[in-house]
Amino acid sequence: MTAASTFDEAPPAALHGAGRLAVFGLLGFSAGLPFYMFSTVLTLRLAEHGVALAVIGFFAWVQLLPTFKFAWAPLLDRYDVPGFARFWGKRRGWIMLAQLGIVTSTAAMALTASDRSLGVTALFAVLLAFWTTTLEVAADAWRIDVAPTQDLQGPIVAANLWGYRSAMVAAGSGALLVADAAGWSAAYWLIAAAAFAPFPVLAAMRPEQDRERGRALALATGLLASAAILLAAATLVAAIGSVVLAVAARLGIDGGANVTPYVLAICLVPFLAMAAALPRIKRAAPHSRLRTSTAIGPYVDFFWRYGRGALVLMAFVSIYRMGDVLALNLSKPMIKALGYSLTQIGRADSLVALVASMAGVGMGGWIVTRWPQAWTLAIGAVFAAIGNFGFVWLAHRPPSEAMLYVATAADQFGNGMAGAVFVVYLSMLVNPRYPGAQYAFLSGFAFLLPRLLSGAGGVVVERLDRAGYAGFDLFFLASGLVSLAAIAFLPALARIRPRADDR
Template sequence: MSAVISGASLPETPSVATGLDSARSRFALYLLLGFSAGLPYYMFSTILSARLAKHGVDLVLIGFFGWVQLLPTLKFLWAPLLDRFSVPGFGRFFGPRLGWIMLSQLGIFAAMVAMAFTSSDASLPLTALFAVLLAFWTTTLEVSADAWRIELAPTPETQGPLTAANLWGYRSAMVAAGSGALIVADHANWAWAYLVIAAGAFAPLPILATMRPQARAGRARGVALATGLGASAVILGLSLLLAAGVGALVLRAAAAIGISAKTDATTTVLVLCLLPFLIMAALLPRIVGLSAGAWARRSTMVGPYVDIFWRFGYKVLPLLAFVSFYRMGDVLTLALSKPLEIAAHYDLTTMGIADGFVALPSSMAGVALGAVLAVRLRLTRALALGAIGSALGNWIFVWLWFQPPSPHVIYIATALDQFAHGMEGAVFVVFLSMLVNPRYPGAQYAFLSGFAFLLPRLLAGAGGNIARHIGFDGFFWLSGGLSLAAVLFLPLIARVQPREEAA
């Protein structure tokens, strides 16, 4: 793996936007982009689970809502389109990457406002619809921002600072959304909580709008901007109709096969987790033997993903197995930490203070340490430290569960959880970025980061069932242990190197 993580095979990529030539300006940009992506994430994951729990929704159904987080896992389905196409109008006005980011910002704002006006959860399918849309536009923003980051910073030394900036912004926004929404909901209601965070999500948009990498005459700018706004309205409307149609089909299929709050989906989920590995193992012999001119390697939609398996060959299987386990603790903590805290009799304000004043500095310190470790140590060692920290971050909730409710208890648990997962996340982002072929930055990073969350998010959806059978304490013992299990794969991937095309 030394060749992969050294960045030696990645060519220097020029700055793609005027004004981003300095390290300081890029750092500031990724603070802002991280904030833009992190703010809505809590609102369709952790905050939504707290809202549903407060409304008395069954724990198993709350677990099912965790599958909304599967949408970012599936981002590889549309990521190649973001590499290939620009948003009409916005692409000419802002440039291709920033054009998609601006459209995503508008989608995030619209979806969050819709979640505010359906915050009574009187119709759970409607709640799910707008949560899916919020997840979709948040993920689209992340795909564009990640591709841009890889283009701007092709080596571990340049990736480290941008990764830290992105995660500082991301986790700061998650903390702000978590604490702000909970406190507002406790003193007003859930509708106001979502409206306040929607306003915060809109705030970065005017700042990003000042960045116009494409120099054009005044009239051409006006036409491009007007075209972009019109196209955005059409695209947002079509995404709503498509999500509603697909959602209706999924609900009908679930009802037809008898899935309900009483359904034990754990076995089904575990089978689904194995399917990607079985499919990949079956196709690998054919992929490894493909020539450079083969359709599967040249295709716009398939080629970037086939390239991953062609470059790494059979070693891609332990590599992806490691990737699947590494973020297990982080994802499963997000799924049930708030239901656990509510069941442990913590009020929303105390939870909000923990998610704000305690989580923010802890998370930023963890991200900073992770970025330093990724640059200063061999990545395999840094990854091992991250996995150990992640396990401890999960197991601290077992301690919280058995303690009498106290602000000090939840503050300590939150601090360790956020520090550990911040450190783990920073190391992991650098690691994944170094696996990417710079020819396909958006699509390949989308696939690798999405695949990393496939197994954890499938299990998160069954988390309610699992916790019902083994208790909250058993659930967090299990999730921490699964995250630590990633260390077992490190000896297998330590020397993985990509195959180069024959000259």
């Protein structure tokens, strides 16, 4: 990777109007396609192979990786991908590299679909999550560059989420239908092939500058550089994973361990660290190393601008989508336990989920352009909670595909609406000086606590069941109530204003 010549990147001249919406819809599709393959689809695959519910819960921690995207997001602002960036620009260069990472990781999961070694399964799931997240970071930065105001963000966010959610639904549904008919390997090969489809489209797009020569050389150089980067990333993840598994074994963490107290303690650490650092950050001068550092400067800037209000903002963003995340990892194992087949779940996750999700995203994208911010956030939280309560309702109905469709539609509509509203809200919090890094930090932190708790969800449900309670019922009731709890923050959020930039 090479250092970028400029920090900001202007969009191509043709990227406007319908073309702009189409491009970001495609980018949303690229990021959404692999998501279920390391989350919901993977949980069903593990369940089919007899993996314990508690261990399936642990696999939710693979989804923690997007939470830490702030750790490498500054690299995407600072460095170029050789070959790709020279011709297509910094943002698209990273997007193209990430797509290659998604394809190779999905293919590797197809080759290891028997899950004989859960460590190997986890390795490729982590790599798939890493490259999917890298794609999102690059695309989000480009989106904020192109549309710096709320009015411009609304349609682009809607287009991006339409692409994202349509790909998620298509991948989730298609993978399950194929898995039921031809096995898990075939399902992952199908998604790997589909994940490659956007790459030639981006490669055929106009160059970043007014140059038409050199496309073939840039593509060849980019592919060679990408191969080296992908191999290095896989080696690094394998090494880190080996250390993590060794430490877990030494601590006695396995499918029978009660990890909930440890997870709750870890959840407090980020807030304690932020509170401790805030006084020093507030006093930092414009040219202090804290604020000018490439690695941490963008994140220090956020706390400098919002002061103590930053703690309230971080608490709010950490619980706004918590209900959705808690439900995601265990909803499919619960539905499978109710007696539904993979084909029935796949049909529910196809047209029903797609239409409901699109409607929710469209409604969210529409109301943010017309209603006050607090109202849109509150409405999104209410519909997200209704989606979680729908799983409790489903559990007390005799197995019926029609009832499954109703619960799926409620869940997808609520997720879509809350997601669209939340993306616009986070986009308005960032400093345009650091769009990629700050959005990565906020959107990553938003899922830190939910995904930590989600990993312990399987243990919680099993222990509730052993104690004589309906574990799934209480779990999904609690997740819905957490979504509603976010509304209590809205009066405080309305009073928070950022400090004026002093540079």
